Amino acid sequence: MKIQVGVVDDMQLFLKSLCYLIDSFKNFEVSVDALNGEQLLEKMAKMDQCPDIILVDVNMPVMDGLQTAENVLKKYPIIKLVALSLQDDDTSVINMLKAGCCAYLLKDIHPDELQRALGEVYNKGYYNADLVNINYRRLITKAKLESENRISDKEKIFLNLSCSDLTYKQIAIEMKLSERTIDGFRESLFNKLNVESRVGMVLEGLRRNLVRL
Amino acid sequence: MKIQVGVVDDMQLFLKSLCYLIDSFKNFEVSVDALNGEQLLEKMAKMDQCPDIILVDVNMPVMDGLQTAENVLKKYPIIKLVALSLQDDDTSVINMLKAGCCAYLLKDIHPDELQRALGEVYNKGYYNADLVNINYRRLITKAKLESENRISDKEKIFLNLSCSDLTYKQIAIEMKLSERTIDGFRESLFNKLNVESRVGMVLEGLRRNLVRL
DNA sequence: TGTCACAACGGGAAATTTCCCGCCTTCCAA
DNA sequence: TTGGAAGGCGGGAAATTTCCCGTTGTGACA
Numbered sequence: 402m403k404i405q406v407g408v409v410d411d412m413q414l415f416l417k418s419l420c421y422l423i424d425s426f427k428n429f430e431v432s433v434d435a436l437n438g439e440q441l442l443e444k445m446a447k448m449d450q451c452p453d454i455i456l457v458d459v460n461m462p463v464m465d466g467l468q469t470a471e472n473v474l475k476k477y478p479i480i481k482l483v484a485l486s487l488q489d490d491d492t493s494v495i496n497m498l499k500a501g502c503c504a505y506l507l508k509d510i511h512p513d514e515l516q517r518a519l520g521e522v523y524n525k526g527y528y529n530a531d532l533v534n535i536n537y538r539r540l541i542t543k544a545k546l547e548s549e550n551r552i553s554d555k556e557k558i559f560l561n562l563s564c565s566d567l568t569y570k571q572i573a574i575e576m577k578l579s580e581r582t583i584d585g586f587r588e589s590l591f592n593k594l595n596v597e598s599r600v601g602m603v604l605e606g607l608r609r610n611l612v613r614l
Numbered sequence: 615m616k617i618q619v620g621v622v623d624d625m626q627l628f629l630k631s632l633c634y635l636i637d638s639f640k641n642f643e644v645s646v647d648a649l650n651g652e653q654l655l656e657k658m659a660k661m662d663q664c665p666d667i668i669l670v671d672v673n674m675p676v677m678d679g680l681q682t683a684e685n686v687l688k689k690y691p692i693i694k695l696v697a698l699s700l701q702d703d704d705t706s707v708i709n710m711l712k713a714g715c716c717a718y719l720l721k722d723i724h725p726d727e728l729q730r731a732l733g734e735v736y737n738k739g740y741y742n743a744d745l746v747n748i749n750y751r752r753l754i755t756k757a758k759l760e761s762e763n764r765i766s767d768k769e770k771i772f773l774n775l776s777c778s779d780l781t782y783k784q785i786a787i788e789m790k791l792s793e794r795t796i797d798g799f800r801e802s803l804f805n806k807l808n809v810e811s812r813v814g815m816v817l818e819g820l821r822r823n824l825v826r827l
Numbered sequence: 828t829g830t831c832a833c834a835a836c837g838g839g840a841a842a843t844t845t846c847c848c849g850c851c852t853t854c855c856a857a
Numbered sequence: 858t859t860g861g862a863a864g865g866c867g868g869g870a871a872a873t874t875t876c877c878c879g880t881t882g883t884g885a886c887a
Contacts, residue, residue, distance in 0.1 A: 412700075417725045418631035425634055487625075512630045555864090566814040568843060581866045588846080598873090599844070600816055601779040607820070607827055614820055768834090781873060794836045801876080811843090812874070 404523050405432040407455035409441050409469060410485070411462055419456070426516050437461050438469025442476070451477050454522055457502075459486035459493050460610065466493075470500040481522050492609050504528040552593060552611065559586040560606045563599060617736050618645040620668035622654050622682060623698070624675055632669070639729045650674050651682030655689070664690050667735055670715075672699035672706050673823065679706075683713040694735050705822050717741040765806060765824065772799040773819045776812060 406429050410416040413436065420431040432452050435441035438461070445451055455473060459466035470482050484497035484505045494505050503522045506515065521528040552560075555576075562572045573583045591597060594605040606612040619642050623629040626649065633644040645665050648654035651674070658664055668686060672679035683695050697710035697718045707718050716735045719728065734741040765773075768789075775785045786796045804810060807818040819825040 412722045414635075414721050414723050414725060414728060415628055415631065418628065418635040421634035421638055422627075422631040508627050509625045510627050512627060515627060553864095563813065564817060566809055566811045568811075570843085579866055581868090582864075584845085585865075587844085591845090596779055597845085598779045598781075599813055600776065603813055603816065604777060604827065614817065783873085792836050794838090795834075797875085798835075800874085804875090810875085 403430040404428055404454065404519070405430065405450065405452040406519065407431070407433045407435075407441065407445070407452035407480075409435050409438060409455065409461070410458040411436050411460075412458075422512055422515075423519075426519070429516070429519055436463075438464030438466075438472055441469065442472060445473075445477070451480060454481045454483060454519060456483050456485050459484055459490075459497060467496050467500055470497060470502055474501045481526065483518065483522055483528075490608070490610065552590070556586050556590055556593075557611060559583065560590060560602070561612050563587075564603050564606070564612050616643040617641055617667065617732070618643065618663065618665040619732065620644070620646045620648075620654065620658070620665035620693075622648045622651060622668065622674070623671040624649050624673075625671075635725055635728075636732075639732070642729070642732055649676075651677030651679075651685060654682065655685060658686075658690070664693060667694045667696060667732060669696050669698050669719075672697055672703075672710060680709050680713055683710060683715055687714045694739065696731065696735055696741075703821070703823065765803070769799050769803055769806075770824060772796065773803060773815070774825050776800075777816050777819070777825050 406423055408416060408419055408423065408431055410419065416434055416436065420434050423429050423431050432450070433441070433444050433448065435444055438457075440463075441455070457466050457469050457473075461469070464472070466484060466486070470484070473480060473482065482500075482502045484493075484502045485508060486493055486497075486505065487508050489507055497505055503526060504518055506518060510518075518528040558576065559572065562575055567575070569583050569587065570580055573580045576583070587599075587602075590602055594602055594609075596602050596605050603612070607614065619636055621629060621632055621636070621644055623632065629647055629649065633647050636642050636644050645663070646654070646657050646661065648657055651670075653676075654668070670679050670682050670686075674682070677685070679697060679699070683697070686693060686695065695713075695715045697706075697715045698721060699706055699710075699718065700721050702720055710718055716739060717731055719731060723731075731741040771789065772785065775788055780788070782796050782800065783793055786793045789796065800812070800815075803815055807815055807822075809815050809818050816825070820827065
Protein backbone atom coordinates (compact mmCIF):
# COMPACT_ATOMS: atom_id res chain seq x y z
CA MET A 402 0.00 0.00 0.00
CA LYS A 403 1.26 3.41 -0.94
CA ILE A 404 1.87 6.14 1.61
CA GLN A 405 -1.20 8.36 1.85
CA VAL A 406 -0.66 12.07 1.35
CA GLY A 407 -2.98 15.01 1.96
CA VAL A 408 -2.53 18.36 0.17
CA VAL A 409 -3.88 21.76 1.19
CA ASP A 410 -3.47 24.85 -0.98
CA ASP A 411 -5.81 27.68 -1.86
CA MET A 412 -4.67 27.87 -5.47
CA GLN A 413 -6.91 25.35 -7.21
CA LEU A 414 -4.72 24.85 -10.23
CA PHE A 415 -1.61 24.29 -8.14
CA LEU A 416 -3.49 22.00 -5.76
CA LYS A 417 -4.74 19.69 -8.48
CA SER A 418 -1.47 19.80 -10.39
CA LEU A 419 0.46 18.91 -7.29
CA CYS A 420 -1.85 15.95 -6.72
CA TYR A 421 -0.99 14.64 -10.17
CA LEU A 422 2.70 15.09 -9.48
CA ILE A 423 2.55 13.26 -6.17
CA ASP A 424 0.46 10.47 -7.66
CA SER A 425 3.28 10.00 -10.15
CA PHE A 426 5.69 9.24 -7.27
CA LYS A 427 6.29 5.49 -6.84
CA ASN A 428 5.44 5.18 -3.14
CA PHE A 429 2.94 7.96 -2.64
CA GLU A 430 -0.63 8.76 -3.50
CA VAL A 431 -2.93 11.63 -2.64
CA SER A 432 -5.87 10.53 -0.52
CA VAL A 433 -7.32 13.96 0.22
CA ASP A 434 -6.96 17.51 -1.05
CA ALA A 435 -8.51 20.76 0.14
CA LEU A 436 -8.48 24.49 -0.59
CA ASN A 437 -8.06 25.44 3.08
CA GLY A 438 -7.79 24.02 6.58
CA GLU A 439 -11.52 24.10 7.17
CA GLN A 440 -12.28 22.05 4.09
CA LEU A 441 -9.51 19.63 4.99
CA LEU A 442 -10.92 18.94 8.44
CA GLU A 443 -14.41 18.45 7.00
CA LYS A 444 -13.17 15.97 4.42
CA MET A 445 -11.00 14.12 6.91
CA ALA A 446 -13.88 13.73 9.34
CA LYS A 447 -15.63 11.59 6.74
CA MET A 448 -12.61 9.41 5.96
CA ASP A 449 -11.92 5.93 7.32
CA GLN A 450 -8.18 6.27 7.22
CA CYS A 451 -6.37 9.54 7.64
CA PRO A 452 -3.33 10.37 5.50
CA ASP A 453 0.20 9.69 6.75
CA ILE A 454 1.56 13.05 5.66
CA ILE A 455 -0.17 16.35 4.91
CA LEU A 456 1.39 19.12 2.83
CA VAL A 457 0.10 22.49 4.01
CA ASP A 458 0.45 25.79 2.24
CA VAL A 459 1.45 28.54 4.68
CA ASN A 460 -0.46 31.43 3.13
CA MET A 461 -4.17 30.79 2.78
CA PRO A 462 -7.18 33.06 3.14
CA VAL A 463 -9.76 31.10 5.16
CA MET A 464 -7.69 29.14 7.67
CA ASP A 465 -4.02 29.86 7.24
CA GLY A 466 -1.20 27.34 7.43
CA LEU A 467 -0.47 27.98 11.07
CA GLN A 468 -4.08 27.55 12.25
CA THR A 469 -4.51 24.54 9.98
CA ALA A 470 -1.40 22.91 11.43
CA GLU A 471 -2.57 23.54 14.97
CA ASN A 472 -6.09 22.26 14.34
CA VAL A 473 -4.99 19.16 12.47
CA LEU A 474 -2.42 18.17 15.07
CA LYS A 475 -4.93 18.68 17.89
CA LYS A 476 -7.29 16.16 16.32
CA TYR A 477 -4.78 13.85 14.63
CA PRO A 478 -1.44 14.05 16.46
CA ILE A 479 0.00 11.07 14.53
CA ILE A 480 -0.10 12.85 11.18
CA LYS A 481 3.16 14.30 9.94
CA LEU A 482 2.77 17.84 8.66
CA VAL A 483 4.96 19.45 6.03
CA ALA A 484 4.77 23.21 5.51
CA LEU A 485 4.92 24.51 1.96
CA SER A 486 5.53 28.17 1.28
CA LEU A 487 6.37 30.66 -1.42
CA GLN A 488 8.83 32.64 0.63
CA ASP A 489 11.69 31.74 2.87
CA ASP A 490 10.20 33.91 5.59
CA ASP A 491 11.94 33.44 8.93
CA THR A 492 8.87 34.13 11.02
CA SER A 493 6.75 31.67 9.08
CA VAL A 494 9.43 28.99 9.30
CA ILE A 495 9.66 29.45 13.05
CA ASN A 496 5.91 29.44 13.57
CA MET A 497 5.24 26.39 11.42
CA LEU A 498 8.02 24.33 13.01
CA LYS A 499 6.88 25.43 16.45
CA ALA A 500 3.34 24.37 15.56
CA GLY A 501 4.72 20.89 14.99
CA CYS A 502 5.58 20.63 11.31
CA CYS A 503 8.25 18.06 10.41
CA ALA A 504 9.60 20.07 7.52
CA TYR A 505 9.43 23.44 5.81
CA LEU A 506 9.69 23.36 2.03
CA LEU A 507 9.77 26.16 -0.50
CA LYS A 508 7.38 26.02 -3.41
CA ASP A 509 10.12 26.26 -5.99
CA ILE A 510 11.68 23.03 -4.73
CA HIS A 511 12.53 20.43 -7.37
CA PRO A 512 9.98 17.59 -7.64
CA ASP A 513 12.73 15.04 -6.89
CA GLU A 514 13.54 16.79 -3.66
CA LEU A 515 9.87 16.85 -2.71
CA GLN A 516 9.77 13.09 -3.18
CA ARG A 517 12.93 12.66 -1.12
CA ALA A 518 11.53 14.95 1.57
CA LEU A 519 8.26 13.02 1.75
CA GLY A 520 10.22 9.78 2.05
CA GLU A 521 12.40 11.07 4.84
CA VAL A 522 9.49 12.58 6.72
CA TYR A 523 7.69 9.24 6.57
CA ASN A 524 10.71 7.19 7.63
CA LYS A 525 12.71 9.46 9.90
CA GLY A 526 9.97 11.79 11.02
CA TYR A 527 11.64 14.94 9.76
CA TYR A 528 13.44 16.54 6.84
CA ASN A 529 15.69 19.55 6.81
CA ALA A 530 15.98 21.38 3.56
CA ASP A 531 19.43 22.88 3.19
CA LEU A 532 18.00 26.34 3.11
CA VAL A 533 16.40 26.03 6.50
CA ASN A 534 19.15 23.92 7.97
CA ILE A 535 21.96 26.37 7.34
CA ASN A 536 20.33 29.17 9.27
CA TYR A 537 19.15 27.14 12.22
CA ARG A 538 21.11 28.97 14.86
CA ARG A 539 20.03 32.33 13.51
CA LEU A 540 16.42 31.21 13.51
CA ILE A 541 16.52 30.27 17.17
CA THR A 542 17.94 33.59 18.27
CA LYS A 543 15.43 35.37 16.07
CA ALA A 544 12.60 33.27 17.53
CA LYS A 545 13.60 34.30 21.03
CA LEU A 546 13.77 37.91 19.95
CA GLU A 547 10.36 37.78 18.32
CA SER A 548 8.71 35.99 21.22
CA GLU A 549 9.89 38.83 23.43
CA ASN A 550 8.31 41.57 21.37
CA ARG A 551 5.09 39.98 20.25
CA ILE A 552 2.75 42.24 18.31
CA SER A 553 -0.58 42.80 20.03
CA ASP A 554 -3.97 42.71 18.34
CA LYS A 555 -4.45 46.45 18.61
CA GLU A 556 -1.04 47.00 17.10
CA LYS A 557 -2.03 44.76 14.21
CA ILE A 558 -5.22 46.75 13.65
CA PHE A 559 -3.18 49.95 13.75
CA LEU A 560 -0.68 48.46 11.30
CA ASN A 561 -3.48 47.57 8.93
CA LEU A 562 -4.92 51.07 9.06
CA SER A 563 -1.44 52.48 8.49
CA CYS A 564 -1.40 50.74 5.11
CA SER A 565 -3.39 53.55 3.53
CA ASP A 566 -3.46 57.27 2.83
CA LEU A 567 -4.97 57.88 6.27
CA THR A 568 -3.09 60.21 8.65
CA TYR A 569 -2.47 59.12 12.23
CA LYS A 570 -5.16 61.55 13.34
CA GLN A 571 -7.70 59.82 11.10
CA ILE A 572 -6.53 56.44 12.34
CA ALA A 573 -7.00 57.63 15.93
CA ILE A 574 -10.60 58.60 15.15
CA GLU A 575 -11.18 55.29 13.35
CA MET A 576 -9.89 53.31 16.35
CA LYS A 577 -11.64 55.62 18.83
CA LEU A 578 -8.37 56.28 20.67
CA SER A 579 -6.33 59.39 21.35
CA GLU A 580 -3.58 60.52 19.00
CA ARG A 581 -1.08 59.91 21.80
CA THR A 582 -2.09 56.31 22.11
CA ILE A 583 -1.73 55.85 18.39
CA ASP A 584 1.69 57.45 18.67
CA GLY A 585 2.50 54.83 21.31
CA PHE A 586 1.58 52.01 18.92
CA ARG A 587 3.69 53.62 16.24
CA GLU A 588 6.70 53.92 18.52
CA SER A 589 6.30 50.38 19.79
CA LEU A 590 6.01 48.95 16.28
CA PHE A 591 9.02 50.94 15.07
CA ASN A 592 11.04 49.23 17.78
CA LYS A 593 9.62 45.76 17.27
CA LEU A 594 9.98 45.88 13.50
CA ASN A 595 13.29 47.72 13.68
CA VAL A 596 12.35 50.55 11.34
CA GLU A 597 12.30 54.33 11.57
CA SER A 598 9.50 55.51 9.33
CA ARG A 599 5.90 54.68 8.53
CA VAL A 600 6.90 53.45 5.08
CA GLY A 601 9.45 51.09 6.63
CA MET A 602 6.85 49.85 9.09
CA VAL A 603 4.32 49.11 6.37
CA LEU A 604 6.91 47.32 4.23
CA GLU A 605 8.17 45.22 7.12
CA GLY A 606 4.57 44.37 8.01
CA LEU A 607 4.07 43.13 4.46
CA ARG A 608 7.29 41.11 4.54
CA ARG A 609 6.27 39.44 7.78
CA ASN A 610 2.77 38.77 6.51
CA LEU A 611 1.28 40.85 9.31
CA VAL A 612 -0.72 42.72 6.70
CA ARG A 613 -1.85 41.94 3.18
CA LEU A 614 -1.63 44.07 0.07
CA MET B 615 -1.61 13.53 -32.52
CA LYS B 616 -2.17 15.47 -29.36
CA ILE B 617 -1.98 19.25 -29.24
CA GLN B 618 1.51 20.31 -28.14
CA VAL B 619 1.70 22.66 -25.16
CA GLY B 620 4.62 24.62 -23.73
CA VAL B 621 4.73 25.79 -20.12
CA VAL B 622 6.83 28.57 -18.59
CA ASP B 623 6.90 29.27 -14.85
CA ASP B 624 9.68 30.13 -12.46
CA MET B 625 8.31 28.00 -9.66
CA GLN B 626 9.82 24.59 -10.35
CA LEU B 627 7.33 22.60 -8.34
CA PHE B 628 4.37 24.30 -9.97
CA LEU B 629 5.91 23.99 -13.42
CA LYS B 630 6.44 20.26 -13.17
CA SER B 631 3.11 19.69 -11.45
CA LEU B 632 1.30 21.61 -14.14
CA CYS B 633 3.00 19.49 -16.78
CA TYR B 634 1.59 16.36 -15.16
CA LEU B 635 -1.85 17.92 -15.03
CA ILE B 636 -1.80 18.93 -18.68
CA ASP B 637 -0.47 15.53 -19.70
CA SER B 638 -3.53 14.06 -18.02
CA PHE B 639 -5.79 16.02 -20.40
CA LYS B 640 -7.12 13.87 -23.23
CA ASN B 641 -6.04 16.02 -26.19
CA PHE B 642 -2.99 17.80 -24.84
CA GLU B 643 0.58 17.00 -23.98
CA VAL B 644 3.49 19.11 -22.80
CA SER B 645 6.33 19.22 -25.31
CA VAL B 646 8.51 21.79 -23.59
CA ASP B 647 8.78 23.44 -20.19
CA ALA B 648 11.05 26.19 -18.90
CA LEU B 649 11.74 28.27 -15.81
CA ASN B 650 11.83 31.56 -17.74
CA GLY B 651 11.58 33.04 -21.19
CA GLU B 652 15.27 32.76 -21.90
CA GLN B 653 15.34 29.05 -21.17
CA LEU B 654 12.21 28.57 -23.25
CA LEU B 655 13.74 30.20 -26.34
CA GLU B 656 16.91 28.14 -25.93
CA LYS B 657 14.97 24.90 -25.70
CA MET B 658 12.68 25.79 -28.59
CA ALA B 659 15.62 26.61 -30.83
CA LYS B 660 16.64 22.96 -30.60
CA MET B 661 13.18 21.54 -31.31
CA ASP B 662 11.92 20.21 -34.64
CA GLN B 663 8.34 21.17 -34.00
CA CYS B 664 7.30 24.08 -31.89
CA PRO B 665 4.31 23.80 -29.54
CA ASP B 666 0.85 24.95 -30.59
CA ILE B 667 0.12 26.77 -27.37
CA ILE B 668 2.41 28.17 -24.68
CA LEU B 669 1.29 28.95 -21.15
CA VAL B 670 3.34 31.84 -19.76
CA ASP B 671 3.53 32.97 -16.17
CA VAL B 672 3.33 36.77 -15.93
CA ASN B 673 5.66 37.30 -12.97
CA MET B 674 9.11 35.84 -13.50
CA PRO B 675 12.54 37.06 -12.44
CA VAL B 676 14.83 36.57 -15.45
CA MET B 677 12.62 37.38 -18.43
CA ASP B 678 9.13 38.32 -17.31
CA GLY B 679 5.90 37.30 -18.95
CA LEU B 680 5.64 40.42 -21.06
CA GLN B 681 9.15 40.19 -22.50
CA THR B 682 8.76 36.45 -23.01
CA ALA B 683 5.52 36.97 -24.90
CA GLU B 684 7.08 39.64 -27.11
CA ASN B 685 10.19 37.58 -27.84
CA VAL B 686 8.34 34.37 -28.57
CA LEU B 687 5.83 36.02 -30.89
CA LYS B 688 8.60 37.81 -32.75
CA LYS B 689 10.26 34.51 -33.58
CA TYR B 690 7.20 32.26 -33.76
CA PRO B 691 4.15 34.34 -34.67
CA ILE B 692 1.97 31.24 -35.21
CA ILE B 693 2.17 30.12 -31.60
CA LYS B 694 -0.82 30.92 -29.43
CA LEU B 695 0.17 32.40 -26.09
CA VAL B 696 -1.85 32.15 -22.92
CA ALA B 697 -0.92 34.33 -19.93
CA LEU B 698 -1.12 32.80 -16.48
CA SER B 699 -1.01 34.98 -13.41
CA LEU B 700 -1.54 34.98 -9.69
CA GLN B 701 -3.35 38.29 -9.56
CA ASP B 702 -6.13 39.81 -11.54
CA ASP B 703 -4.01 42.89 -12.08
CA ASP B 704 -5.51 45.25 -14.65
CA THR B 705 -2.21 46.55 -15.93
CA SER B 706 -0.82 43.05 -16.44
CA VAL B 707 -3.96 41.93 -18.23
CA ILE B 708 -3.77 44.90 -20.56
CA ASN B 709 -0.09 44.48 -21.28
CA MET B 710 -0.23 40.75 -21.92
CA LEU B 711 -3.24 41.00 -24.22
CA LYS B 712 -1.60 43.93 -26.01
CA ALA B 713 1.55 41.83 -26.43
CA GLY B 714 -0.57 39.33 -28.33
CA CYS B 715 -1.77 36.76 -25.80
CA CYS B 716 -4.96 34.90 -26.70
CA ALA B 717 -6.12 34.56 -23.13
CA TYR B 718 -5.39 35.67 -19.61
CA LEU B 719 -5.99 33.05 -16.94
CA LEU B 720 -5.70 33.24 -13.18
CA LYS B 721 -3.66 30.62 -11.39
CA ASP B 722 -6.50 29.58 -9.15
CA ILE B 723 -8.57 28.55 -12.17
CA HIS B 724 -10.17 25.10 -12.00
CA PRO B 725 -8.29 22.43 -14.00
CA ASP B 726 -11.43 21.75 -16.07
CA GLU B 727 -11.57 25.38 -17.11
CA LEU B 728 -7.90 25.30 -18.05
CA GLN B 729 -8.62 22.36 -20.32
CA ARG B 730 -11.61 24.15 -21.83
CA ALA B 731 -9.54 27.29 -22.29
CA LEU B 732 -6.74 25.42 -24.04
CA GLY B 733 -9.28 23.79 -26.34
CA GLU B 734 -10.92 27.07 -27.25
CA VAL B 735 -7.62 28.81 -27.79
CA TYR B 736 -6.57 26.04 -30.16
CA ASN B 737 -9.86 25.98 -32.07
CA LYS B 738 -11.13 29.53 -31.95
CA GLY B 739 -7.89 31.35 -31.34
CA TYR B 740 -8.98 33.01 -28.13
CA TYR B 741 -10.65 32.44 -24.79
CA ASN B 742 -12.23 34.97 -22.50
CA ALA B 743 -12.40 34.04 -18.88
CA ASP B 744 -15.50 35.53 -17.28
CA LEU B 745 -13.40 37.52 -14.92
CA VAL B 746 -11.59 39.35 -17.67
CA ASN B 747 -14.55 39.48 -19.97
CA ILE B 748 -16.85 41.29 -17.58
CA ASN B 749 -14.53 44.23 -17.16
CA TYR B 750 -13.52 44.66 -20.79
CA ARG B 751 -14.86 48.15 -21.23
CA ARG B 752 -13.28 49.30 -17.98
CA LEU B 753 -9.96 47.81 -19.08
CA ILE B 754 -9.93 49.77 -22.30
CA THR B 755 -10.59 53.09 -20.61
CA LYS B 756 -7.98 52.27 -18.01
CA ALA B 757 -5.47 51.32 -20.71
CA LYS B 758 -5.98 54.68 -22.36
CA LEU B 759 -5.57 56.40 -19.02
CA GLU B 760 -2.38 54.51 -18.23
CA SER B 761 -0.86 55.05 -21.63
CA GLU B 762 -1.34 58.78 -21.08
CA ASN B 763 0.48 58.87 -17.78
CA ARG B 764 3.24 56.40 -18.33
CA ILE B 765 5.75 56.18 -15.52
CA SER B 766 9.26 57.22 -16.57
CA ASP B 767 12.45 55.36 -15.71
CA LYS B 768 13.59 58.03 -13.27
CA GLU B 769 10.24 57.92 -11.58
CA LYS B 770 10.60 54.17 -11.21
CA ILE B 771 14.02 54.56 -9.64
CA PHE B 772 12.59 57.17 -7.29
CA LEU B 773 9.69 54.87 -6.45
CA ASN B 774 12.10 52.08 -5.63
CA LEU B 775 14.15 54.30 -3.35
CA SER B 776 10.95 55.47 -1.68
CA CYS B 777 10.34 51.90 -0.55
CA SER B 778 12.68 52.32 2.40
CA ASP B 779 13.36 54.33 5.52
CA LEU B 780 15.19 56.95 3.43
CA THR B 781 13.96 60.56 3.57
CA TYR B 782 13.42 62.46 0.34
CA LYS B 783 16.59 64.41 1.09
CA GLN B 784 18.60 61.21 1.23
CA ILE B 785 16.93 59.98 -1.94
CA ALA B 786 17.88 63.27 -3.63
CA ILE B 787 21.52 62.72 -2.67
CA GLU B 788 21.35 59.09 -3.82
CA MET B 789 19.97 60.14 -7.22
CA LYS B 790 22.29 63.15 -7.43
CA LEU B 791 19.35 65.48 -8.00
CA SER B 792 17.96 68.44 -6.08
CA GLU B 793 15.27 68.01 -3.45
CA ARG B 794 12.91 70.05 -5.63
CA THR B 795 13.30 67.66 -8.51
CA ILE B 796 12.58 64.74 -6.22
CA ASP B 797 9.53 66.62 -5.03
CA GLY B 798 8.46 66.87 -8.66
CA PHE B 799 8.70 63.10 -9.09
CA ARG B 800 6.70 62.65 -5.92
CA GLU B 801 3.96 65.01 -7.07
CA SER B 802 3.82 63.44 -10.50
CA LEU B 803 3.60 59.92 -9.07
CA PHE B 804 0.91 60.95 -6.59
CA ASN B 805 -1.19 62.08 -9.56
CA LYS B 806 -0.45 59.08 -11.76
CA LEU B 807 -1.06 56.56 -9.00
CA ASN B 808 -3.96 58.54 -7.58
CA VAL B 809 -2.72 58.63 -3.99
CA GLU B 810 -1.97 61.37 -1.50
CA SER B 811 0.82 60.08 0.70
CA ARG B 812 4.15 58.32 0.40
CA VAL B 813 2.69 55.20 2.03
CA GLY B 814 -0.12 55.14 -0.52
CA MET B 815 2.38 55.61 -3.34
CA VAL B 816 4.52 52.71 -2.15
CA LEU B 817 1.51 50.43 -1.71
CA GLU B 818 0.11 51.28 -5.14
CA GLY B 819 3.55 50.69 -6.64
CA LEU B 820 3.56 47.23 -5.09
CA ARG B 821 0.03 46.48 -6.32
CA ARG B 822 0.98 47.48 -9.86
CA ASN B 823 4.18 45.46 -9.72
CA LEU B 824 6.24 48.61 -10.32
CA VAL B 825 8.35 47.67 -7.31
CA ARG B 826 9.04 44.42 -5.50
CA LEU B 827 8.95 43.71 -1.82
C1' DT C 828 12.01 81.76 -35.10
C1' DG C 829 8.61 81.59 -31.80
C1' DT C 830 6.43 78.75 -28.54
C1' DC C 831 5.48 74.78 -26.26
C1' DA C 832 6.20 70.90 -23.49
C1' DC C 833 9.19 69.19 -20.06
C1' DA C 834 12.90 68.15 -16.86
C1' DA C 835 15.32 70.29 -13.31
C1' DC C 836 15.57 73.64 -9.86
C1' DG C 837 14.32 77.04 -5.83
C1' DG C 838 11.66 79.50 -1.66
C1' DG C 839 8.32 79.17 1.60
C1' DA C 840 4.49 77.54 4.45
C1' DA C 841 1.13 74.34 6.33
C1' DA C 842 0.30 69.66 7.65
C1' DT C 843 2.05 65.46 9.24
C1' DT C 844 5.39 62.52 11.22
C1' DT C 845 8.74 61.55 14.54
C1' DC C 846 10.55 61.94 18.98
C1' DC C 847 10.98 63.91 23.39
C1' DC C 848 9.02 64.71 28.27
C1' DG C 849 5.68 62.95 31.99
C1' DC C 850 0.88 61.40 34.26
C1' DC C 851 -2.75 58.08 35.60
C1' DT C 852 -5.03 53.57 35.96
C1' DT C 853 -5.21 48.59 36.01
C1' DC C 854 -3.77 44.27 36.92
C1' DC C 855 -0.62 40.72 38.12
C1' DA C 856 2.93 38.75 40.68
C1' DA C 857 6.60 38.88 44.26
C1' DT D 858 1.08 45.31 49.80
C1' DT D 859 4.26 46.93 47.11
C1' DG D 860 6.33 47.27 42.99
C1' DG D 861 6.27 47.22 38.07
C1' DA D 862 4.86 46.27 33.58
C1' DA D 863 1.37 47.71 30.15
C1' DG D 864 -2.24 50.45 28.09
C1' DG D 865 -4.01 54.90 27.49
C1' DC D 866 -3.39 59.86 27.68
C1' DG D 867 -1.31 64.89 27.03
C1' DG D 868 2.07 68.97 25.60
C1' DG D 869 5.55 70.44 22.85
C1' DA D 870 9.28 70.67 19.41
C1' DA D 871 12.14 69.24 15.55
C1' DA D 872 12.20 66.88 11.23
C1' DT D 873 9.86 65.49 7.25
C1' DT D 874 6.21 65.50 4.01
C1' DT D 875 3.01 67.80 1.26
C1' DC D 876 1.64 71.55 -1.41
C1' DC D 877 1.86 76.06 -3.06
C1' DC D 878 4.30 79.86 -5.75
C1' DG D 879 7.76 80.52 -9.25
C1' DT D 880 12.54 80.39 -12.87
C1' DT D 881 15.74 78.42 -16.24
C1' DG D 882 17.48 75.59 -20.06
C1' DT D 883 16.73 72.27 -23.75
C1' DG D 884 14.90 70.04 -27.56
C1' DA D 885 10.99 69.35 -30.75
C1' DC D 886 8.12 71.27 -34.19
C1' DA D 887 5.10 74.17 -36.91
